[in-house]
Amino acid sequence: MSSSFVHSCEKIVTKRFEVIFISKTKKKYISRGELLGILDIIHKDEELSYIYSKLPSKIQEEIQGIDNQTIVPNFLSDVIFKGIFDPDVHKEFLSSFVSSILGKKVKVLHSLQQEGIQLSEQSKKVVLDIVVQFEDGSLGNIEIQRRGINFPSTRAAVYSSNLLTRQFAAATDEKKGDIDYDYVKPVYTIILFENSPSPFNKMKEYIHSFQQTSDTGAEIELLLYYEFICLDIFRKFKPHVAGKLEQWLDFLSIRDTGEMAQFLIKNPSFANLYKHGILMLQNREGVLRMMSQFIFEEDVLSSLERTNQSIIKRMKKELNEKDVEIAQKVNELAQKDAEIERLKHLLEQ
Numbered sequence: 001m002s003s004s005f006v007h008s009c010e011k012i013v014t015k016r017f018e019v020i021f022i023s024k025t026k027k028k029y030i031s032r033g034e035l036l037g038i039l040d041i042i043h044k045d046e047e048l049s050y051i052y053s054k055l056p057s058k059i060q061e062e063i064q065g066i067d068n069q070t071i072v073p074n075f076l077s078d079v080i081f082k083g084i085f086d087p088d089v090h091k092e093f094l095s096s097f098v099s100s101i102l103g104k105k106v107k108v109l110h111s112l113q114q115e116g117i118q119l120s121e122q123s124k125k126v127v128l129d130i131v132v133q134f135e136d137g138s139l140g141n142i143e144i145q146r147r148g149i150n151f152p153s154t155r156a157a158v159y160s161s162n163l164l165t166r167q168f169a170a171a172t173d174e175k176k177g178d179i180d181y182d183y184v185k186p187v188y189t190i191i192l193f194e195n196s197p198s199p200f201n202k203m204k205e206y207i208h209s210f211q212q213t214s215d216t217g218a219e220i221e222l223l224l225y226y227e228f229i230c231l232d233i234f235r236k237f238k239p240h241v242a243g244k245l246e247q248w249l250d251f252l253s254i255r256d257t258g259e260m261a262q263f264l265i266k267n268p269s270f271a272n273l274y275k276h277g278i279l280m281l282q283n284r285e286g287v288l289r290m291m292s293q294f295i296f297e298e299d300v301l302s303s304l305e306r307t308n309q310s311i312i313k314r315m316k317k318e319l320n321e322k323d324v325e326i327a328q329k330v331n332e333l334a335q336k337d338a339e340i341e342r343l344k345h346l347l348e349q
Contacts, residue, residue: 011144038067041287048284059294066281073258076144076231078129078195079289080277085142087132093273094132095117098140100245101190101207101227105117107135131163138186139163146194152228156189156218160224186223192252206234206249207252210264 028264042048042063052060065071066171073080085094089109098326099105130142141159145152193200210226231253239246251270254260266270299302 009306012301020271037282038063038287041282041284045284048287048291051288051295055291055294059291062294063291069257072255072257073277073290074255075277076146076192077290078144078293079286080280081144082130083280084273084277087130090128090273090276091132094130094142097248098132098134098142098188098190100193100243100248101229102155102188106140107137108132108140109135112139136185138188139167140189140190142192143191144194152191152193152197155192156226156228157224160187160189160226163189164223175304184223186225187220188225190227190229192229192231194231200228200230200233204237206237207245218314 016037042135043061045050048270055063062071068072075081075084084090085097087108088111089096091110095106095108098108112133130140132140132142134140141163143156143159146312147156164184164187166265195201208227208228208230210228212222212224229249231249234246234249237252238250242250247270250263251267254263260274264274281290
């Protein structure tokens with residue numbers, strides 16, 4: 001959708017949870033017919049229909065909600081997020097988003113290989129979500145950690161360090177001699193949480209900026225910068241006065257179509273982005289990727305649940321063993337007390 005069309009939009013109408021863009025000529029830009037079709041695509045495809053039938057009922061209900069427009073598709077899902085923020089297709093979206101987070105204007109030049117370097121034959125390559133190079137030569141890594149689990153701080157440090165190492169390795173290959181360390185640029189790692197981990201979930205702040213500093217006040221740039229963004233905390237303590245960053249976080253976290261319609265009325269510049277994200281689910285590939293991610297997330301949660309249950313069982317076993325040990329000690333003490341009493345009784349005689 002062209003910017004001129006966006007400005008010509010008179011209103012966004014919500015009718016039976018439908019989001020319809022209407023121009024001055026009354027031409028429907030996104031109609032109900034265009035937005036529906038996910039279940040049609042599924043039921044007309046034998047493979048998709050089989051996969052859908054095996055999904056848990058709560059996931060089927062979410063897909064049905066997306067299809068009948070009572071639910072906004074999750075823009076943090078892999079299929080949509082990587083599509084709307086593709087650095088080689090929509091670099092203007094990503095530039096605006098990252099600029100709002102870092103508080104300074106950055107321009108995305110192009111994407112970089114998502115796989116990091118392999119440190120040894122036995123190790124695996126680090127696979128990142130979105131890796132880009134900015135106009136000033138610095139690198140950006142944007143990661144989605146939906147549920148904020150599995151060592152988020154450690155993973156962020158590994159991602160950032162990997163990008164520094166990648167730059168150093170590239171410089172070594174290019175120079176074939178002395179290394180110009182100026183070749184190595186800052187790395188910005190941005191992590192978005194849909195469900196925040198501890199200790200973030202105990203705070204009211206929804207964005208946390210980290211960088212390495214000295215305890216003496218000496219100032220040198222150590223190149224690693226981190227931004228942890230907690231969307232669930234943002235939704236809970238959303239400010240009344242919103243800047244560009246808050247607009248982005250609002251857009252990415254809204255799941256109700258009526259709320260999204262109101263948001264787009266106030267922020268029509270997001271209309272094109274919304275349309276693009278919606279239409280990504282109007283083909284077989286998009287639907288398959290969406291369902292695959294649902295399955296992956298269920299597998300992760302199941303695995304975590306099994307791990308938690310295993311930890312709980314182990315702790316219970318250890319507690320039971322401690323209880324038995326304590327009971328034995330108590331019994332031994334009781335026996336010693338009884339023996340002392342017996343000896344005292346003998347002495348008294």
